[in-house]
Amino acid sequence: MRALVDIRESLNIAVSAIWANKARGVLTTLGIVIGIVAVTTTMTAFNGMQSAFRQSAAAVGADVVYVSRMPWIIMGNWWEFRNRPNLNMDEAEALREAFEGEAIVNPTMDTRQDLKYRSEIMEGVTVIGTTEKLPIVTSRLPETGRFLMTYDVSYKKNVVVIGTTVAEGLFGTTSPINKEMNIGPAKFRVIGVMEKQGGNTFGGPDFDRQVFIPISTYVKVYGGRHFGDVDIAVKAPSPDAVEDLEYEVIGEMRKIRKLRPAEDNDFSINKLDSLMGAFNSVVGVVLLVGLLVTSIALFVGGIGVMNIMFVSVTERTREIGIRKAIGARRHSILLQFLLESAIICLIGGLIGIGLATLVTFGINASGMMPASVSPGILVTSVVIAMVVGVFAGFVPAWKGARLDPIEALRYE
Amino acid sequence: MAAVLAPPDDEPVLQLEDVVKTYVMGSEEIHALSGVSVSIEENEYVAIMGPSGSGKSTLMNIIGCLDVPTSGRYSLGGEMVDDKSEAELADIRNRMIGFIFQTFNLIPRADILHNVELPLIYGGVGRAERKARAMSALDRVGLANRVSHKPNELSGGQRQRVAIARALVFDPQIILADEPTGNLDSRTGAEIMQMLDELHANGQTIIIVTHEDDIAAHASRSILLRDGKIETDTINPNPVRSAAAGG
Numbered sequence: 001m002r003a004l005v006d007i008r009e010s011l012n013i014a015v016s017a018i019w020a021n022k023a024r025g026v027l028t029t030l031g032i033v034i035g036i037v038a039v040t041t042t043m044t045a046f047n048g049m050q051s052a053f054r055q056s057a058a059a060v061g062a063d064v065v066y067v068s069r070m071p072w073i074i075m076g077n078w079w080e081f082r083n084r085p086n087l088n089m090d091e092a093e094a095l096r097e098a099f100e101g102e103a104i105v106n107p108t109m110d111t112r113q114d115l116k117y118r119s120e121i122m123e124g125v126t127v128i129g130t131t132e133k134l135p136i137v138t139s140r141l142p143e144t145g146r147f148l149m150t151y152d153v154s155y156k157k158n159v160v161v162i163g164t165t166v167a168e169g170l171f172g173t174t175s176p177i178n179k180e181m182n183i184g185p186a187k188f189r190v191i192g193v194m195e196k197q198g199g200n201t202f203g204g205p206d207f208d209r210q211v212f213i214p215i216s217t218y219v220k221v222y223g224g225r226h227f228g229d230v231d232i233a234v235k236a237p238s239p240d241a242v243e244d245l246e247y248e249v250i251g252e253m254r255k256i257r258k259l260r261p262a263e264d265n266d267f268s269i270n271k272l273d274s275l276m277g278a279f280n281s282v283v284g285v286v287l288l289v290g291l292l293v294t295s296i297a298l299f300v301g302g303i304g305v306m307n308i309m310f311v312s313v314t315e316r317t318r319e320i321g322i323r324k325a326i327g328a329r330r331h332s333i334l335l336q337f338l339l340e341s342a343i344i345c346l347i348g349g350l351i352g353i354g355l356a357t358l359v360t361f362g363i364n365a366s367g368m369m370p371a372s373v374s375p376g377i378l379v380t381s382v383v384i385a386m387v388v389g390v391f392a393g394f395v396p397a398w399k400g401a402r403l404d405p406i407e408a409l410r411y412e
Numbered sequence: 413m414a415a416v417l418a419p420p421d422d423e424p425v426l427q428l429e430d431v432v433k434t435y436v437m438g439s440e441e442i443h444a445l446s447g448v449s450v451s452i453e454e455n456e457y458v459a460i461m462g463p464s465g466s467g468k469s470t471l472m473n474i475i476g477c478l479d480v481p482t483s484g485r486y487s488l489g490g491e492m493v494d495d496k497s498e499a500e501l502a503d504i505r506n507r508m509i510g511f512i513f514q515t516f517n518l519i520p521r522a523d524i525l526h527n528v529e530l531p532l533i534y535g536g537v538g539r540a541e542r543k544a545r546a547m548s549a550l551d552r553v554g555l556a557n558r559v560s561h562k563p564n565e566l567s568g569g570q571r572q573r574v575a576i577a578r579a580l581v582f583d584p585q586i587i588l589a590d591e592p593t594g595n596l597d598s599r600t601g602a603e604i605m606q607m608l609d610e611l612h613a614n615g616q617t618i619i620i621v622t623h624e625d626d627i628a629a630h631a632s633r634s635i636l637l638r639d640g641k642i643e644t645d646t647i648n649p650n651p652v653r654s655a656a657a658g659g
């Protein structure tokens with residue numbers, strides 16, 4: 001009961017003290033506002049990149065090992081990889097046989113082609129030649145129609161499954177299913193439209209601006225059976241098995257390529273982890289910059305608040321004396337000033353998250369990187385602001401609480 | 413609480429033994445009090461007089477637990493004050509003592525109801541009871557119709573009446589008044605004295621510092637300080653009583 005009455009009174013005093021010095025309070029919060037904008041924006045950027053990453057992670061598949069000529073993320077000298085031979089369909093076939101009944105192997109090849117439907121043209125769209133196994137590997141499915149089937153691949157059918165951006169671009173509002181369209185030199189019949197993937201992953205591929213055709217048809221139309229650059233996806237039976245699978249795939253590939261023990265791999269193994277590395281390095285920079293700006297701004301802001309609180313305590317020395325003379329304990333005085341600085345910072349924090357939300361929309365609109373606000377982020381930012389307030393207010397509040405009542409009463 | 417701390421009848425409500433207060437200013441030592449021993453019974457009405465700088469306020473502050481002696485012993489309500497903690501001293505100031513200052517010492521930003529409520533707030537009294545007690549205290553000093561005024565909207569006499577309401581709101585055993593009429597004209601001063609007389613009639617122990625003989629004449633005992641020592645301590649057999657105050 002006593003503590004409650006105490007807190008209410010302290011809150012009362014704090015609010016009326018701030019109200020009495022509105023202009024000063026607003027100026028004081030400036031540093032806090034900047035700091036909170038920085039911390040909130042850092043978090044929304046991180047949040048946005050993380051969800052974008054999660055999206056591409058789903059497309060890549062956590063339990064899939066990719067064999068490619070080049071690593072996805074090139075560390076070191078790019079020239080070292082220059083002389084590697086392409087992976088070709090024969091090698092993909094050999095790998096499929098090696099893992100028969102053990103793991104799903106899906107080859108893909110890709111190129112860029114211009115698409116045309118009647119008078120509509122889309123230039124430089126990614127054309128992916130693959131098999132019916134792609135949905136199993138990447139968990140991407142068609143929204144309408146169907147995906148490729150075994151006989152499409154076996155009989156080199158001229159059928160295509162298109163991404164949503166392509167569907168909108170070429171067909172507008174009419175249904176693309178069963179329409180004939182041109183992909184480069186050849187005609188294809190649309191059999192399905194993929195689900196929308198959304199969110200362009202920080203510079204990564206646009207998953208909605210792709211079309212899928214049977215890989216056999218791909219070779220027939222665009223060539224490259226013996227020299228084309230094939231990517232081979234091998235899906236582990238379970239996520240835990242990825243590591244073992246990676247070693248087996250390397251072993252089989254070395255056998256297929258007849259590498260001697262002393263020779264380095266002349267192919268690369270890619271997995272989600274390699275993307276993770278890239279993600280972490282981008283995120284690391286954002287976090288580092290964000291953290292730096294945030295801590296400087298909050299520090300400067302905190303010093304500002306501390307200064308104002310010293311002024312506030314000094315101005316009210318006599319009041320402190322009066323309160324002590326009629327029975328206020330130290331902690332009541334301490335609480336009064338801690339609440340004052342916490343509330344000043346709370347106001348700064350609220351203004352800060354408001355501005356940060358606008359900044360986040362701005363970042364998204366600019367297309368620089370994905371960013372997204374969440375309630376958790378906003379709450380965290382406000383809590384950080386109040387913690388800064390409590391820290392900044394502590395020394396002045398302590399000074400006030402420790403004042404000798406007689407000296408405080410005598411203060412003019 | 414006052415009832416719990418009330419000493420047996422034969423014991424003084426407060427007792428100072430050889431109390432010394434020394435201020436050190438640079439290399440100089442100022443002896444504000446140099447060995448004061450006094451004991452005051454419950455419901456006594458004591459005036460403390462003496463020239464400026466004789467240590468009256470210093471003595472009041474020590475009695476009121478606002479200050480602690482450099483040496484000597486002080487017991488209040490049968491308990492030694494010397495070894496009490498800060499928090500315990502705050503509680504004593506809160507419940508056992510009502511302080512009235514020459515300069516009123518009201519909180520300027522708060523309205524007078526809130527000013528009077530303050531001791532109850534720090535004593536942890538709930539809102540409803542607090543309002544009721546503060547209202548009745550303001551009623552006793554005749555200011556019930558001014559509750560929402562700020563101190564600077566009141567006259568000096570009215571401000572001192574607010575301060576009296578604040579001092580009596582927790583029904584403390586002892587009322588300490590350090591030159592309560594010092595800033596007031598004589599007619600307003602008389603009004604204030606009438607209220608102190610009433611409090612005395614009500615059973616409270618009153619200690620008042622004053623320079624004026626006609627104020628001191630209200631007390632039943634008069635202590636004269638000089639250079640931090642008690643020079644005389646005399647009984648006044650016929651204290652003056654304000655017309656309205658019984659006794």
Ligand SMILES: Nc1ncnc2c1ncn2[C@@H]1O[C@H](COP(=O)(O)OP(=O)(O)OP(=O)(O)O)[C@@H](O)[C@H]1O
Binds near residue numbers: 468
């Ligand atoms: N904080 C202090 N520091 C130094 N000296 C002090 C302090 N407080 C009081 N004194 C000195 O102690 C002595 C007694 O002061 P005190 O205020 O008790 O006198 P007083 O009798 O109340 O005087 P007045 O009638 O003018 O109010 C004075 O000499 C004063 O200068």
Ligand SMILES: [Mg+2]
Binds near residue numbers: 468469470
């Ligand atoms: Mg004095």
